[in-house]
Amino acid sequence: MTTIPLFHVLILSSLLFLIGFVGVVARKNTLFMLMSLEVMLNAVGVAFIGAGSVWQQADGQVMFVLILTLAAAEVAVGLALLIRMQNKYRSLDIDLLNQMKG
Template sequence: MTAIPLNHVLILACILFSIGFIGVIIRKNTLFILMSLEIMLNAVGVAFIGAGSVWQQADGQIMFILILSLAAAEVAIGLALLIRMQRRYQSLDIDKLSEMRG
């Protein structure tokens, strides 16, 4: 029996997720948005690990590993795009990339 209640783990995950989400919304700097995304993915990982630990199953950790590889790929592409953006706009302001407005 685990020592840490699942509720608390999930609440922690939710808090982290919300913080990350707030970061995605309020930050204009794309680099910060990417970091906030990392926080969000991490929060999801916390939830998986917590659930896996409660049920004594390895699946939670496997999910975490998959999320990890997703995060790695995402960061690689995101940062490449960021470099591109910096070159083209001399800025990392996400609001300048609003050419697809309706």
């Protein structure tokens, strides 16, 4: 049993998630949106590790490893798409992508 209460871990996790969410919603630069997504994924990892440590189960860390692979794949695809966007529009403004075909 750890000395850190689960409630406080969850408060930290939701604070980080909220910061990342506000970043994704409010920013227009797609690169900053990707970074905010990283912060969000990280916050979910905090919640999983905290829960796993309170119940003394390895499942939390297993889920964290899976989140890590998800983040790696997401960043690879996201950055490749951003390179495409930069080549095509010479900008990373998300508002340039408001048409399905163009």
